[in-house]
Amino acid sequence: MKIVMFYHSLVSDWNHGNAHFLRGVATEFIKRGHAVDIHEPENGWSISNLIATHGPEPVREFRARFPLLRSKSYNIGTLDLNRALEGADLVLVHEWNDPALVRRIGEHRSKTGGAYHLFFHDTHHRAVTAPQQMCQYDLSHYDGVLAYGDLLRQVYEKRRWAWRAWTWHEAADTNVFCMSRNCHFEGDVVWIGNWGDDERAAELREFLIEPVKSLRLRAKVFGVRYPQHALDMLRDAGISYGGWLPNYRVPEIFGRFRITLHVPRRPYVDLLPGIPTIRPFEAIAWTS
Template identity: 55%
Template sequence: MRIAMFYHSLISDWNNGNAHFLRGIVAELLRLGHNVNVYEPENGWSYNNLIKFHGNNPIEDFSKSFPHLKSIKYRLADFDLNVLNDMDLVIVHEWNEPQLIRMITQHRKSNTGYKLLFHDTHHRCACQPQHTQNLDISSFDGVLAFGKVLADIYLAKNWNNNVWVWHEAADTNIFKQVNDETRKSDLVWIGNWGDNERSQEIQEFLIAPSCDLKLKANVYGVRYPSKAMKMLSNAGIQYKGWLANHKVPHIFQHHRFTVHIPRRPYSQLLVGVPTIRVFEALACGIPLICAPWQDSENLFTPGKDYLMAENGSEMKKQMKKIINEPEFAAQLAEHGRKTISQRHTCAHRVTQLLSICKQLDIDINTEKKQSAKKEKINA
């Protein structure tokens, strides 16, 4: 297939978790022989902040770490939509300028040669439904929603009748089992501050129990206000700042366990959506303890893939269990890792995407496409 994908950024994962899944999906599509063009804005917010705070080194590191992944920068003012004319499939992510989304839907109305899908991985449609309603979702050939609760919103509001649940997953080419012989620290949490969407939860499920147990703990992420960094410091937790996502497995290797602290919209509004950090942690074979979230879609097996803690007291108890029972911790980690490898890799999600394409009558035969292309060149 010839695929065009419009996302906020492929290159920068600075406060941009969507880049994690995108990289894995694109890599798998390329491996299968599909032609993929990823478009991102020339001056995207995440990309600009990455350079602002860290210079060009992360960009160079990305190119070395992902030589097969490249994006096409565009300016909205002079973007030529004719590049879509030869596509079989166009996927537009939710985090794009509304103007771009409108431009593409208008182009699709007069160009029937490709199918157009909307990919939603955010809680905005639940918290700010008017924003999503204004995007003319009905002009898309379908919607890829990263959770059933999100898909149900699209169907209930009659925004689009073709909606598929397309969960995020781990890129297991990057997120692999770690070696527990070098675990010198206790706890690591990798997550951004979250616009006050989980400030209280971070205090209850991370800072307080870590302080009480006097753990050797580290935190990675961005947008932490000075007050938050002081809270971490007072609890004996080291704040390490931004971490390139492909380096996460190396960090996990040096810690005994990690935690998942969902933002409030995901624990209260979009129940059943774990976000990608859960998939990535389990793929690395590190024991995981989760603050409250409801796995309503039975993606995992609580108690076997990870431990749950309903409150700070339970979190402290579960942390002690992981520390004091290494054999149990190893079994937990291995069960979680196997669940990912069997059900939740980017390869699984690409298989599902190709099945969706068949339902949309898209020809996914790469050999046929490549053969036709060679004949056209030789003509």
């Protein structure tokens, strides 16, 4: 089967957690004998920020770590869908794509008489936090939506954005996250996550920063988009900051600390409860 996937980035996971799941799913497709084409926009904000802050070396390292995975960069103004979708059996279009591209792919499927199955893949909270943005997506020619939680699926059904929707939870890539043990620790607590528009600032203070400070634990934080006041809070609590960490190095970091913790963003807790995000799955897979 030929599977074509349109995602924001395969190569970069800089502030782009969807890359974790994409890499795992694409790897499994390939290992099962399917042909996989992955398209990502040239100069997307994730890859652009990654190269701007770390240079080209992370791209080279990604290619060495994931030899089966390759993506094709496109310019939305010149993208030839006839060529990109030639021979496709299944097409997956992620939610973090330009609405114009989402519409064009749907129209292409309609014009070709439904030559392939077409699904919209949503792994974000915008359907409940920014519904005016999601209304821009024309899914009229899609077979349906793959939503990463039941509540999100119900939003699509209730608002009639799509005529069918299914739940497809995120999961850990067990090619990367597999059982490992370490008896030599260099710290007590590690937190791996982005600051993220203050969506969990209070929770990070309550469940990470203040306990580490009061218990005098050895802790380290990895992630991006930490404003200066957040870095100041970490420093005041004696927490070291490691910056961006490629996801394929996370198992190695897990092994250096006694515990990790997960602090979900507030929209998921308040508006989409019960939707498990990928980081807890990765931690569980690493210890199982």
